[in-house]
Amino acid sequence: MAPAIRDPSHAGSWYTDDSATLSQQLDGWLSKVPSLTTPIGSASSKQGDVSIPVQKARAIIAPHAGYSYSGPAAAWAYKSADWANAKRVFLLGPSHHWGLPGAATTGCSEYGTPLGNLTVDTELVGTIRKEWNLKTMSRQQDEDEHSLEMHLPYIYKMLSLHNSAFKSDASSVPLVPILVGATNSATERDLGSKLAHYLADPTNLFVISSDFCHWGSRFRYTYYQLPDGSAREIRSSSEVKKDYPIHESIKAVDFESIDAVESGEHKQFLKQLQETGNTVCGRHPIGVFMAAVEQASGLQGDGKFRFLRYERSSEVVSVRDSSVSYASAFAIL
Structure with missing residues (x-):
């Protein structure tokens, strides 16, 4: 039977479908990431510089917008990870179109990219589908969702650059795609308890899409939070302090979310989101992974994310404006 290949449905719109151009773009963004940098979180910024790539960094958070917006920021996460020893890549992303209460995985055996195909670990996918009670995305649901696809070219690129097994045989480093729906805290802890089993394996690498x-x-x-902590939703008729533009409020709230993720405490992250309503679209896969770290054993690192890069699509100055924020992080497992 011919393999069921998920087509790169967003190629040609969200990113180029020309393999040579795409490869050059990824190389260009990666080349601009310094070999030594200081993390940006309130706590991590005080812990000293880190060398990139980070030894034993096997988990990253990276954005999933169109590459013209988030491609440069994503490079910071991808270049920070230690790809050399990876034998399997777990990819967790949020569901944007399917009202999914739990989680799902793919029915495809390969994921296509303009650079080449990534093989799905169909054996493990079959196992976790049954043991985790996962739903299966239809081909249409799979191809409609961009949160997983936007990471595939970067995964292919990093493996082709740094993983000798992948260079010899691309099927030797398979993918485990997991789509996470609108989960509550209990479901995130339950999924985390199941994912925790795979965290200690030094050949597993984890990409969290958000x-x-x-x-x-x-x-x-349209949440607007002042430096004193007071906050409100603003409208076109609302007054905004001239010395504290909206984009500064957005950044402040985002950095509260970043600090909550860096804390490593799943409950603290959920609390910050509840208090501010921050629209972190990958909050559920991040939550599942944080819950997994809390329940994992045998890790060589603390599993806490450290953020390296923060960008926005634009700087909002008016209520009529809009923006999306992008942040990149790594964790040592």
């Missing part, structure tokens, strides 16, 4: 704040009326989120 953008950060989606601000603007088109996202139904």
